[in-house]
Amino acid sequence: MTRNMRSRAVRTLGLLAGFAICTSATSADALWPLQEYKSSSIKTPFFNSLGTSSFPPADILRGNGYPTIYSDDGQLVWQGAEGNYSALQPQMLDGEPVIAFWEGVVGEGFGFGHISILNGSYDEIHRVTLDCKEQDFVTVFDPTTFSSCIDIHESQFTDNGTILVTAINVTQADLSSVGGPKNGWIQDGLIYEIDIKTNEILFRWSAYEHRAEVPMSYDIAPLGADGAGSGKNKIDPYGYPHFNSIAKYGDSYLISSRYMCSVFFLAPDGSVTWHLHGRYGGDFNLSLDTSFCYQHDVRFLSQSAERVTLGLHNNDNTEFTGSAALTTGMVLKVELQGSKKVTLERRMWDAAEPVFAQSQGSFQTLGNGHVLQDHGATPKIEEYDENGTIVMRARFGFDSTMQTYRAYRYPWVGRPSTKPDVMACQTDDDQTAVYVSWNGATDVESWKVYSGSRLKTTAMRNGFETTILLEKLPSNDTIVVEAVGGVGSGRRSGSIRVGKSC
Structure with missing residues (x-):
């Protein structure tokens, strides 16, 4: 995908994050080439994007232990500090685009942390927390305690200035229905709706407290499976039910359970309005090619009293099943009345480069019927047109060396509060x-280069780092660079001296 990067103020984010967690470089990661720069210490994997798109030019937001934004031609736009990140997604708050992500301590498929919300200057403007002590949380790390117990899986805003998050609480439970001990232990799955600015809890729902409507027997994951736990003690609780997405429609909640292979629609009082099971149908009748399991990122694409249309990422594999099933994007039409039939409207996969992802992933509908799909544990994203034809594929690592959670395209203007970075040296x-x-700037058009007070040249911006060649200057000369164009026009770098050798 090509375009003139220098003249656009608005880009689109795509996310390879919301991870399960994306890790920073390991010996395996080193096999994939890294982008390195002279003016910055940042190192980030090359984002190899192939194909063309009729969708407006876009940026890709991803993570490899860092929250990161790429342009869709593979150029880095912004990279944040290293850490444990998840549930990273661009959203709107008070009419302005922001980035929300989870940060905290990671366990085996879960975590305990907070949600940070950054503005266009990449400054944290809100921090959403869930008080562990106040909510009586027990964790697998007990007696170690945490100040906030938000889980890694969701950071979805609502139109009312609230955020939807997941949480897990180690709870004693009867596991005899799934072949476990009567006095066993589970990771109870909870969802919360929290006011972003005040941290007030507006809604709380527990799977175990609603076990009459959401019985443990719905679970597909066997006891003792990787990440699911044996349930014999609170150090190794059964991973029930592993919620991985929440969305709010009106006053009701759509939640996805990975290990139950299920989608639940909750009424405002927490009762289950309907249940769609990807293996057995639940309240519905599955038809040809509508089975799914271990799914991620379930959202309504349309909704009425008679039917709903669901989009989801169907990576019907796990750590304990291996990678046998083809990973696809699915659009399902669900009749809420009458026949209660589930029919397949669309299925998307890359026939030339099929994916068999074990975890994570996302499904985002774009304009003109396009769909962006991320494959989580497999470091690849794809874009499909309205006919299901793949128009873009991008990789940022070899299999089993990088991972992510979701991917998005989204309008974004970066206006960093930092100064541009510059380095100068004498060539051979x-x-x-x-x-x-300038880490995070999206719309610089060109750079003015000053030696002392003299303007030496003006050069067009060319990607994340622009190289500008001048006549040989004395090694003690000073260089200052000034941004031209965009929201940061006129911002200057600090003054640096010319180095003796590059």
Whole structure:
């Protein structure tokens, strides 16, 4: 996908994050080439994007232990600090685009942390927390305690200034229905709706407290499976039910349970309005090619009293089943009345490069009927047109070396509060090379280069780091670079001296 990066103020984010968690470089990661720069210490995997799209030019937001934004031609736009991140997604708050993500301590498929919300300057403007002590949480790390117990899986905003999050609480439970001990232990799955600005809890729902409507027998994951736990003690609780997405429609909640292979629609009072099981149908009748399991990122694409249309990422594999099933994007029409039939409207996969992802992933509908799909544990995203034809595929690592959670395209203007970074040195062919970058800036058009007070040249911006060649300058000369165009126009770098050798 190509475009003139220099003249666009608005880009689109795509996310390879919301991870399960994306890790920073390991020996395996090193097999995939990294982008490195002279003016910045940032190192990030090359984002190899192939194909063309009729969808407006876009940026890709991803993570590899860092929250990261790429342009859709593979150029880095912004990389944040290293950490444990998840549930990273761009959203709107008070009419402005923001980035929300989870950060905290990671366990085996879960975590305990908070949600940070960053503005266009990449400053944290809100921090959403869930008080562990106040909510009587017990964790697998007991007696270690945490200040906030939000789980890694969701950070979805509502139209009312609230956020939907998941949480897990180690709870004693009868596991005899799934072949476990009567006095066993589970990871109870909870969902919360929290006011973003006040941290007030507006809704709380527990799977175990509603076990009459959501029985443990719905679970597909066997006791003792990787990540599911044996349930014999609170150090190794059964991973029930592993909620991985929540969305609010009106006053009701749509939730996805990975290990139950189920989608539940909850009424405002917490009762289950309907249940769709991806293996057995639940309240509905599955038809040809509508089976799914271990799914992620379930959302309504349309909704009425008679029927709903669901989009989901169907990675029907786990750590304990292996990678046998083809990973696809699915659009399902569900009749809420009458026949209660489930029919397949669309299924998307890359026939040339099929994916068999074990975990994570996302499904985002774009304009013109396009769909963006991320494959989680497999470091690849794809874009499909309205006919299901793949128009873009992108990789950012080899299999089993990188992972992510979701991927998004979204309008974004970066206006960093930092200064541009610059480095200058003398080359072997008697020139001076000036390297300039500005982490997070999206709409710089060109760079002015000053030596002392003299304007030496103006050069068009060319990707994350622009290389500008001048005549040879003395090694004690000072260089300052100034951004031209966009919201940061006129911002200058600090003054640096020309190095003796590049």
